Amino acid sequence: MNNTDFNAVTVKIAVDAWHMQMGRISKLIDGLTDEQLAADTAPGRNSGYYLLGHLTAVNDRLIDMFGWGARLHPELDEPFLFKPDKNDLPKPAIGELRSYWSEINAVVNTHIESMTAAAWFERHNAVTAEDFAKEPHRNKLNVLVSRAIHASNHLGQMTYLQPKA
Amino acid sequence: MNNTDFNAVTVKIAVDAWHMQMGRISKLIDGLTDEQLAADTAPGRNSGYYLLGHLTAVNDRLIDMFGWGARLHPELDEPFLFKPDKNDLPKPAIGELRSYWSEINAVVNTHIESMTAAAWFERHNAVTAEDFAKEPHRNKLNVLVSRAIHASNHLGQMTYLQPKA
Numbered sequence: 017m018n019n020t021d022f023n024a025v026t027v028k029i030a031v032d033a034w035h036m037q038m039g040r041i042s043k044l045i046d047g048l049t050d051e052q053l054a055a056d057t058a059p060g061r062n063s064g065y066y067l068l069g070h071l072t073a074v075n076d077r078l079i080d081m082f083g084w085g086a087r088l089h090p091e092l093d094e095p096f097l098f099k100p101d102k103n104d105l106p107k108p109a110i111g112e113l114r115s116y117w118s119e120i121n122a123v124v125n126t127h128i129e130s131m132t133a134a135a136w137f138e139r140h141n142a143v144t145a146e147d148f149a150k151e152p153h154r155n156k157l158n159v160l161v162s163r164a165i166h167a168s169n170h171l172g173q174m175t176y177l178q179p180k181a
Numbered sequence: 182m183n184n185t186d187f188n189a190v191t192v193k194i195a196v197d198a199w200h201m202q203m204g205r206i207s208k209l210i211d212g213l214t215d216e217q218l219a220a221d222t223a224p225g226r227n228s229g230y231y232l233l234g235h236l237t238a239v240n241d242r243l244i245d246m247f248g249w250g251a252r253l254h255p256e257l258d259e260p261f262l263f264k265p266d267k268n269d270l271p272k273p274a275i276g277e278l279r280s281y282w283s284e285i286n287a288v289v290n291t292h293i294e295s296m297t298a299a300a301w302f303e304r305h306n307a308v309t310a311e312d313f314a315k316e317p318h319r320n321k322l323n324v325l326v327s328r329a330i331h332a333s334n335h336l337g338q339m340t341y342l343q344p345k346a
Contacts, residue, residue: 025318057341058224168330168331180225
């Protein structure tokens with residue numbers, strides 16, 4: 017394989033991993049009633065609603081971080097990222113949050129599809145040019161893989177929202 | 182960057198992701214008593230013991246899959262991979278299982294460190310040469326990333342073994 021082929025292979029691995037995790041989360045929540053999604057994933061642990069808000073905020077932040085323009089729902093950060101579950105900040109209704117999840121992922125996925133393989137090896141907006149020169153692995157590809165791993169962590173918890181087999 | 186540099190960056194992303202997840206699991210279980218680890222992660226769900234056995238078996242299988250020689254504990258597959266939790270097959274004591282986890286990861290990590298960047302783009306033993314020719318992304322790097330994502334899924338569940346904050 018030449019340089020271009022190696023990069024295409026690498027990008028496919030990361031992008032497939034991203035789509036697989038996001039697809040699994042979408043499938044899981046689509047199969048849950050609002051009541052099931054609102055429940056705690058385990059006694060005294062985060063609710064499905066909180067984890068969905070958390071993952072939605074994290075995905076929305078990619079839009080900024082990758083220089084794709086203005087993110088859609090920055091108001092999600094306070095209640096779902098910076099504060100723990102059961103905080104009393106204003107939050108979207110559960111149906112709205114489901115829409116945000118789909119809407120944000122559609123935007124993110126459109127941008128992902130439009131990227132060249134080489135662009136994945138470029139710097140994102142959360143690392144300075146100086147740091148990136150020293151640590152060239154802190155690229156967009158790295159962030160995408162990290163986000164897939166992060167989503168998988170919470171997906172494992174959200175599977176507990178499903179009725180027991 | 183040239184071809185070699187791109188590959189080195191990619192391999193660092195995947196290997197770092199692997200080490201991060203395995204390190205988090207090790208840290209989590211090291212902080213749990215045997216009794217805490219033996220508990221169910223949530224009511225009626227998999228126990229920490231079962232999930233540790235499951236992850237240990239999956240890591241052990243990498244040794245075979247990557248052509249690194251004979252795996253250490255194939256007897257883990259039946260009780261921790263092929264059968265669900267609470268099966269009555271013979272299983273190692275919890276202390277033994279903790280040792281297997283460390284022992285297997287030490288072997289895997291030694292092999293990981295000895296691999297060249299190019300070797301990560303090669304075929305593993307779970308894909309045929311014919312399929313690999315058509316789907317060159319089904320390489321060892323892909324498996325390592327998939328395993329980090331899989332481990333993260335169960336790590337999310339195992340964090341529920343910790344006392345509530």
